[in-house]
Amino acid sequence: MRFPRPAIAALVAMSLASPALADVPLPTKAERAVHERALTLDTHLDTPASLVLPGWSITQRHSVRDDYTQVDVPRMIAGGLDGGFWAIYTPQGPLDPASTRAARDYAFARAVAIHAMVAAHPEAFALADKAADAAPIAASGxxxxxxxxxxxxxxxxxxTLLQAFHALGVRISGFAHFRTNQFADSSTDAPKWDGLSPAGVQLLAEMNRLGVVADLSHSSDAALDDALRLSKAPILLSHSGCKAVYDHPRNIDDAHLRALAAQGGVIQINSVYVKKLVQDPQxxxxxxxxxxRYPEHRTLSAAERADYLAQRHAIDRQWPEARAGFDDFMANxxxxxxxxxxxxxxxxMDWDGGGGVAGLEDVADLPKVTAALLRAGYSEADVDKIWSGNVLRVLTAAEAESARERAGAATAQ
Structure with missing residues (x-):
């Protein structure tokens, strides 16, 4: 989802003795074993934003208390996270041609940063092309x-520019973000198209043709309705929540949850919009x-980054953030x-983009989710579906639709 940096949750460490964390499950050895056996994928990692931070390395262990980051290789290992979908996020700006061209270049640069991460650390990462690639990569460590x-x-x-991003490994694509754009109405902005725009309908068709999963997180309910009606493959909400638990525009109601399931799609639950919280206006x-002072699209120097962190810590000390807890995430x-x-x-979860709650601070805490699911009566097979089976099924279906369309095009020639 990617909040502007100052709006990222102030992930200040809290004691496990705190009442808010009293029910956070500490996994047993057996529960941890179930977690380790599962193929665990998160569908929205905003961690590529960390790759351009001065002096920051994905292979070193960082602390959420110190630099607010939530994902790195040591913490992925500690939390048993096998990987996921690394987001090319572009903050929405003006729709004029010059701004859009700059956004295009920004997005390609972010894709290059992800590829550079993999190339620099082949022992730690591998690019995945198909749904079937995930399990062998995870098995290789x-x-x-x-x-x-x-x-x-x-x-x-x-x-059709999506073709270039597809060639770089993009397998999920959204339409809009916090503001309505040329493709779709945003759930948090005034509508312009009553759903998907004509260009958005074309983009959805291009996703189906390429085998890219359509992601309707951040888009309006009307855009979701359009995608459910028009997509030839199941769709995804890569980081969303439930309106019945917290009535926020970014979350979806039960009727849409049922429609999504009927279409074969999947909602991936995030850890951002899980509870109404009132922050100090100061x-x-x-x-x-x-x-x-430090807009999120800027690449900061080491001195600027140090100043940003110092000021951010001072704000958190003076006006602590009201935070949701683990139980609020689990309720969603x-x-x-x-x-x-x-x-x-x-x-x-929306790690490094606003995610995280008290008791679920970074990816090292993920075994707690598996433990909570098991204690709620879900089986190991259910846990496997939740952690990766469902999203990989949707990706497999997108690949199959792409193959059908390619075969149809070849026959028509």
Whole structure:
């Protein structure tokens, strides 16, 4: 989802003795073994933003207390996270040609950064092309790297530009972000298209042709309705939540959960919009001022990064953030499982993009989720579906649709 940096949750460490964390499950040896056996994929990792931080290395263990990052190789190993979909996120800007061209270049640079990470650390990462690639990569001890697009704005007025990103490994693509763009109405902005725009319909068709899974997180309910009606392959909500638990525009209602399941799609539950929280207005004002000084699209120097962190820590000390807890995240996950069914729910926490709750601070804490699911009565087979089976089924279906369309095009020639 990718918040502006000052709006990322202030992930200040809290004691396990805190009442808010009293029910966070500490996995038993048996529960941890189930977690380790599962192929664990998260569908929305905003970690590529960390790759351009000065002096920051994905292979070193960092602390969420110190630099607010949540994903690196040591913590992925500690939390048993086998990999996932690494987001090419572009903050939405003006729709004029010059701005859109700059966004295109920004998005390609982010894709290159992901490829550079894999190339620099072949012992730790491997690019995945097909759904079937994930399990062998994980079995080899490396982390799975699919690419995804959050916000299709960089495609400009040419949906076929998605071909270039597909060649770079993109297998999930969204349409809009916090603001309505040329492809779709955003769930958090005024509508312009009443769903998908004509260009958005073309982009959806291009996704089906290429075998890219359509992601409707951040898009409006009307855009979701259009995608459910028009897509020839199941669709995904890569990092969303449940309105029945927290009535927020970014979350979806039960009727849409059922429609998504009926279409074969999957909702991946995030850890952002899980509970209504009221923040100190002085905190927001201070964070807004910090964002104006260091806008998220800028690459900071080492000195600027150090200053940003110092100011951010000072804000967190003076005006601590109200935070949701582990049980709030699990309430969203359990509700989705109840309404949509275990075949249509997965996990996309939004790490490094605003995700994380008290007791679930970074990827090292992920075994707690498996433990909670097992204690709620879900089987190991259910856990496997939630962690990766469902999203890989959707990706497999997208690949099959692409193969059908290619075969049909060849026959027509």
């Amino acid at each position: 490396r982390r799975v790297v699919y690419l995804s697009i959050e916000n299709a704005w960089p495609l400009g007025d040419d949906p 905190r927001k004002a201070a964070l807004d001022a910090l964002e104006q 996950l359990r509700h989705a499982l109840t309404v949509a069914g275990v075949d249509h729910v997965g996990i996309g």
